Amino acid sequence: MGLRSWLKRRMGQGGPLIPVVRLHGVIAADQRPGRLNIEMAAPLLKRAFALKSAPAVAIVINSPGGSAVQSRLISKRIRDLADETGKKVLVFVEDAAASGGYFIATAGDEIIADPSSIVGSIGVIFAGFGFVEALKKVGVDRRVHTSGRNKSTMDPFLPEKAEDVARIKAMEADVHQVFIDWVKGRRGDRLKGGDDLLFTGEFWSGVKGLELGLVDGLGDMHEVLRTRYGDKLELLAIAPRRGLLAMPRLGFAALAGDIAAQVEDRATWSRLGL
Template identity: 60%
Template sequence: MTAFAKTDTDAPARPWYKKLIGMGGTTIPVVRLQGTISPESKQGRLNIATVSPMLEKAFAMKKAPVVAVVVNSPGGSPVQSRLIAQRIRQLADENDKRVLVFVEDAAASGGYFIAVAGDEIIADPSSLVGSVGVIMASFGFVDAIAKLGIERRVYVAGKNKSTLDPFQPEKQQDVDRIKSLELAIHDVFIDYVKSRRGSKITLPDEEVFTGEFWTAKQGLSMGLVDGLGEMYTVLRERFGKDAQIKLIGPKKPFFSLPGFGLSSQTAGSDLVGDVIARIEDRANWSRLGL
């Protein structure tokens, strides 16, 4: 139990009239971050543009002793992950508030990057955490288009402009260049985890920063998380049984209101994009067996 925590025994009793109307308990703002991390602002995606307004609203609650952030993400864009984590820390420092991160199914890869921005990480024993690594994936269709009798014609200015073109044979120099980029991004990830949790991690770098993920129960002994538990129970143990949990959600776009329907052409385009996004998201979760 940390020094700032309150328990049921030291939480002041609420007057009967405040209990009657549901007032008087400590209010804890909760921001829920669920989904793949991506620059695309589609449903189920996380990025700085969609997340920042929710964080700002949560941290603006001056009387709240902490801000709780629920993370449930298999990862995604390293840039958006870092921007979200950085924004959490900026707001925490500006408002002098601690951040409690609660992990649900997973805080993996970019999801773990965001979780590390918390002052404490609390997860379900079966949550998946870690995956401190970088992955880039593509396809190769060279043999397929050859069988179909299709000839690929590419004209570029800049010899590396067509790096990893899926319709051309793979080039070793392209692979080497991509791997060097991955290593650079991986270093940024490792440095951030060390800056936030370096004193807590109990294993050497070569065992932690492999891209592997673990259950939170395993991660607790490794120093990847600080405790095991569930948000509602933990918050009420610390701030009293009358603690009020206030979920901070995104604002609905104006044009999503009734009477502002999309044209059939726009709706069709959005539908195709949503299907592709769902397939990509499913693949990201599948990497974790979820």
Template identity: 55%
Template sequence: MASGTPMRQNLSLAGVAGVLEKAFSIPAPAVAISINSPGGSPVQSRLIYKRIRDLAEEKQRRVLVYVEDVAASGGYMIACAGDEIIIDPSSIVGSIGVVSAGFGFQEMIRKIGVERRVHTSGRNKAILDPFQPEKEDDIAHLKELQQHIHTVFIDLVKSRRGAKLADNDDLFTGLFWVGEKARELGLADSLGDMRSDIKRRYGAKAQLRLIAPARGLLSRKIPFFSVEQFSTTDVASAFAAGLLEAAEEKAAWQRFTL
């Protein structure tokens, strides 16, 4: 389970539901899940978490989660679906919090002589418009929403990790930790890698059967359009949106790059 990139769809329940169903349909003592994600949508993360737990209970399978580079924020929420969380000594886990980031363009459009025109039928319909100055009331409303989502996240972690969690004031502040320290805090159960750990648990003859989504351009349906279908404005807008999405994802990963 990995975060999206400009050449790959973002992590979502729709994207992994089929893979999960297939993995849990195989007669085996456990389902091992590899996670490498700095986070994403709290809704999609929780939906994936819930689907894993539902399948685990329905199929009576033990779930072992193995963290690669990062399982942070939404990535860690999904990791909590595991009956055990196993991390590498250099894995980064945690970041139990909620973040909302964007850009403010009001000064830029003013300098290039662009006038922003917004017409709404509700006074809050254009809340947090990136082309207008921020308002204190808008920020307060956003923080209220974030606090609610944060509480849901904290409750989920506590329900799964329970008494394993250390008594640490920083645990739910959005901080993240690495390897042994993460284990000491109760965010993970042990250090190791998937192949070695499976052999240790189930014997030298135990085999891993890889269940993964199709990869590559030829494995997905890709729509083709003629050039005439797009105006120059459409192309420029799509290009700009793509650059912003790529920048936001790069920023998400860079927070956890050592």
């Protein structure tokens, strides 16, 4: 907030103040720039909801998804703070609120998306690689000794086993049901469509998302907030404080890890064509 805005507010001349929290990136527990998780989001949310004079909190989401656990933790924190403070939560979708990103979006009382946003992807994915044939070609034997017959489940250097796949699918079904229950609980009768349409992992444009009841309106944050709260509205960006994440990561291992993370993030975004 600028000095002029602060002076107007002190003199009772300013308009409503709306804090804005931007949640951007692939959702993952590890602390890297560009990643979204509860440790990064919680301090921002706490500061936003602590503004007593604010009638609402705006949350901007731009995420292709990621960790189911981190998605649920962030969503729950938003709802806990909203219930404690009695503030309305308005969620604005930029490029994407897909998979875990949509899980977080549904923590809002309303979801407003750009017409060209990507929303949905209500599903669970487990992906990996198999290198069995590659090992055979270079003449390398894989030797694994475990205590516990399922300890080597989905080892990429061993042939895939049907019982491993069955266990993974059962676990995915459990996580998927948590996602479905959360969306149904938050969206209720606003949803338009059966489970076999909405919960297949498919994603849609903001326009189609509005038709299906996945979002409540189309537009952008500035337009919507100024229409609702007037031209004197003040937006207060709640940004991360500079800390350890702003420090350069040193060493070859750190560099290699960052490159691998960037490749992984790029692959996650590319599933949505972004």
